[in-house]
Structure formats: structure tokens, C-alpha cells
Amino acid sequence: MSKVLIVFGSTTGNTETAAGYISDVLVKHGADVTLKNAADVEAEGLARGWDLVLLGSSTWGDEDVELQDDFVPIYENLDKAGLRGVKAAVFGCGDSSYPHFCGAVDAIEERAQEQGAELVAGSLKIDGDPERGEIAAWAETVAAHV
Ligand SMILES: Cc1cc2nc3c(=O)[nH]c(=O)nc-3n(C[C@H](O)[C@H](O)[C@H](O)COP(=O)(O)O)c2cc1C
Incomplete structure (x- = not known):
């Protein structure tokens, strides 16, 4: 069984909701999925021991791009x-x-690419409220690699 880590940074809960929808699809495909809030995660060694790591963050700022605080x-x-x-x-x-x-x-x-991660799918950018259908479709493409 593939071990999948999903780390999300989410201020108002949207990216957290999206992470849950992604998890549902991967679990359906037989993956062993762990969801972690970025607030509870240290970067050091984060990716070790996982077959697949999904990183999620909302965007803040305006003129400058800011990542979600956590x-x-x-x-x-x-x-x-x-x-x-x-x-x-x-x-x-x-x-x-x-x-x-x-x-x-x-x-x-x-940055993940610079660090030598093997990106298995193009990124998913969700505009507005997360919709299960759109997110599940992306997760299906990811699931092909677990
Ligand atoms: C002050 C502020 C700044 C924002 N800046 C951006 C931005 O630069 N780019 C973007 O795509 N979305 C931006 N957003 C939209 C948020 O990313 C969006 O509401 C998102 O759904 C929040 O996700 P979260 O609940 O997971 O944190 C901004 C929202 C606010 C309130």
C-alpha cells in the first residue's frame, strides 16, 4: 500500500477542504493517506518515508505573493x-x-522541482470555493502514481 502525505496550509479552511477531497480519492485507490496541517509540521525530513507527498497552500498578499502563514x-x-x-x-x-x-x-x-522532487502531475489551482468534482478529477491523475 502506498504511503501518501498531504500537508496543507489553510487560513479559512478552503485548502484544508481540498486536501480532504484529494485524500478521499487516494484512499479509494487503496493509498494509506496521512493529512497534516502545515502548522504541525517541520520541514526537516518531511518527505522521508513517503511514496508520495502532496503540498497545499493558499495564496495571500496582493502585489507580492505570500504563502499561507503556516x-x-x-x-x-x-x-x-x-x-x-x-x-x-x-x-x-x-x-x-x-x-x-x-x-x-x-x-x-x-522550489520542489529545484529540490529534485519528481512532480507526478501539474499543479492544481482552485479558484474560489473548492468543488469536489474538479479536485477529484485532479486527484485521479495523481492516483495513477500511487
Ligand atoms: C487579503 C487577501 C489576499 C489574497 N491574495 C491572493 C493572491 O495574491 N492570489 C490568489 O490567488 N488569491 C489570493 N487571495 C484569496 C485566497 O487565497 C482564497 O480566499 C483562498 O480560498 C483561501 O484559502 P484558505 O482558506 O485555504 O486559506 C487573497 C485573499 C485575501 C483575503
Whole structure:
């Protein structure tokens, strides 16, 4: 059974809801899924021991891209996470009326790639309230790799 870690940073609960929808699909495919709030996670060694790591953060700020508060220390120490060669994908909620729609998702994806993560799917950028159908469709593409 594949071991999947989903780490989410979520201020108003949207990215947390999305993480739950993703988990539902992966569990349906037989994965052993652990959901963790970014507030409770240390970046150091985060990716070790997992077959797949999904990183989720909403985007804040306006002119500048800001990651969700709890995700900032993980992002800043992602080089210590042990991502090299680990399957990964990135998701998050945002609002397309802002200049940098889901900028946090792009920033995390870029850094994860720099750290040698094996991205198994393009990122999922959720505009507005998370909808199960859209999120489940993305999770199905990820599930092909667990
Ligand atoms: C002050 C403020 C700034 C925001 N900045 C951005 C932004 O730059 N880009 C974006 O895509 N969404 C932005 N958003 C939208 C949030 O990312 C969106 O509400 C998201 O669903 C919050 O997810 P969460 O509940 O998981 O934290 C902003 C929202 C607020 C209130």
C-alpha cells in the first residue's frame, strides 16, 4: 500500500477542504493517506518515508505573493525536506481576481522541482470555493502514481 502525505496550509479552511477531497480519492485507490496541517509540521525530513507527498497552500498578499502563514517555514526550509527523487504534486486555493492567481502554488512547485522532487502531475489551482468534482478529477491523475 502506498504511503501518501498531504500537508496543507489553510487560513479559512478552503485548502484544508481540498486536501480532504484529494485524500478521499487516494484512499479509494487503496493509498494509506496521512493529512497534516502545515502548522504541525517541520520541514526537516518531511518527505522521508513517503511514496508520495502532496503540498497545499493558499495564496495571500496582493502585489507580492505570500504563502499561507503556516506554510512559510516549510517553504523556506524545503531544501531540508528530503524531496529528492520523491513523487510530489502541489495544490492550493486562490482567487483569480488577484494579480498572482495561486502564486503560492507556483512558488512551492518551483522550489520542489529545484529540490529534485519528481512532480507526478501539474499543479492544481482552485479558484474560489473548492468543488469536489474538479479536485477529484485532479486527484485521479495523481492516483495513477500511487
Ligand atoms: C487579503 C487577501 C489576499 C489574497 N491574495 C491572493 C493572491 O495574491 N492570489 C490568489 O490567488 N488569491 C489570493 N487571495 C484569496 C485566497 O487565497 C482564497 O480566499 C483562498 O480560498 C483561501 O484559502 P484558505 O482558506 O485555504 O486559506 C487573497 C485573499 C485575501 C483575503
